[in-house]
Amino acid sequence: MTAPSSKQSTSSQPSPATEMVAADLTTVFNTLITGLHILHYNGVLDAYGHISVRNPNDGSNFFMSRNLAPALVANSSDLVEYRVEDAAPIDPNAPGGFLERYIHSELYKRFPSINSVVHSHSPQVVPYTFSGVPLRSCIHMAGFLGDEVPNFDITAHYEPGDNQDILIRSQRLGAALAAEFSSDRSLPNATQTEADHAVVLMQNHGFTTVASSIKLAVMQAVYTQVNAGIQTTALTIQNSNPNRNQQDLSFLSSQQAVKTWTTMSGTSDRPWGLWSHEVRSSNLYQNLLDPDQTQPAAPLL
Numbered sequence: 001m002t003a004p005s006s007k008q009s010t011s012s013q014p015s016p017a018t019e020m021v022a023a024d025l026t027t028v029f030n031t032l033i034t035g036l037h038i039l040h041y042n043g044v045l046d047a048y049g050h051i052s053v054r055n056p057n058d059g060s061n062f063f064m065s066r067n068l069a070p071a072l073v074a075n076s077s078d079l080v081e082y083r084v085e086d087a088a089p090i091d092p093n094a095p096g097g098f099l100e101r102y103i104h105s106e107l108y109k110r111f112p113s114i115n116s117v118v119h120s121h122s123p124q125v126v127p128y129t130f131s132g133v134p135l136r137s138c139i140h141m142a143g144f145l146g147d148e149v150p151n152f153d154i155t156a157h158y159e160p161g162d163n164q165d166i167l168i169r170s171q172r173l174g175a176a177l178a179a180e181f182s183s184d185r186s187l188p189n190a191t192q193t194e195a196d197h198a199v200v201l202m203q204n205h206g207f208t209t210v211a212s213s214i215k216l217a218v219m220q221a222v223y224t225q226v227n228a229g230i231q232t233t234a235l236t237i238q239n240s241n242p243n244r245n246q247q248d249l250s251f252l253s254s255q256q257a258v259k260t261w262t263t264m265s266g267t268s269d270r271p272w273g274l275w276s277h278e279v280r281s282s283n284l285y286q287n288l289l290d291p292d293q294t295q296p297a298a299p300l301l
């Protein structure tokens with residue numbers, strides 16, 4: 001996910017464990033901020049939605065931005081470190097965060113292999129959360145969607161007294177969403193390393209995707225939206241054809257879904273290179289941690 005720094009452990013008698021090179025958090029934060037800007041540039045996030053990353057030096061914590069529109073996150077001071085255990089900030093004086101950070105904390109708690117989470121309200125994807133039409137893998141760039149994309153209905157998890165504003169505003173609701181990423185939802189936390197599903201829809205709300213790195217999480221979020229747009233176009237064409245037969249659309253087979261994503265996930269540096277160049281070239285975005293950002297700082301809009 002990130003390039004290791006040359007910083008070594010400060011232990012005077014290094015053990016094999018302490019000889020491990022600590023990840024450079026500035027590099028991690030640079031990638032996280034670029035990811036936020038890419039997701040905004042592609043319309044996956046607007047003023048809402050978020051991406052997080054597990055702390056590579058302490059897996060019991062994670063980072064995400066303070067309560068700020070994704071396009072306006074610019075520096076490490078805009079980021080807050082939270083505990084996986086309860087989504088509480090490490091620094092009690094940290095700036096205010098997102099109500100829905102329990103999405104992230106409970107996913108990191110349930111799946112130790114997950115290192116990045118994106119939550120989006122993509123308008124192309126949301127119709128598949130309440131129309132009864134399942135979102136399927138239509139293209140080779142979205143094989144990670146698999147055979148089916150679960151649709152999480154928060155209504156089934158409400159208890160008396162809950163604020164029914166659809167938001168994932170508690171550990172209990174976050175854990176219920178995280179369980180949807182398992183084929184067997186009855187499994188307790190952290191008994192599976194890997195999630196069975198890369199994407200879960202959220203009824204009348206959006207979707208969440210999980211990955212082992214920021215770059216893959218961003219790629220999955222972008223292509224979940226692209227796949228939804230293509231499927232909608234195909235359904236529109238099919239339904240507008242007076243001579244259509246009643247055959248369903250053709251989707252990727254199970255094997256095609258697995259094999260295409262095995263291939264395409266290994267190419268994430270290509271879209272990342274393009275997307276990071278696009279946001280670097282736009283005056284809207286500032287990433288003060290990006291060593292390649294050569295433009296003078298533009299005023300925040």
Ligand SMILES: [Zn+2]
Pocket residue numbers: 049100119120121167205206
């Ligand atoms: Zn949301």
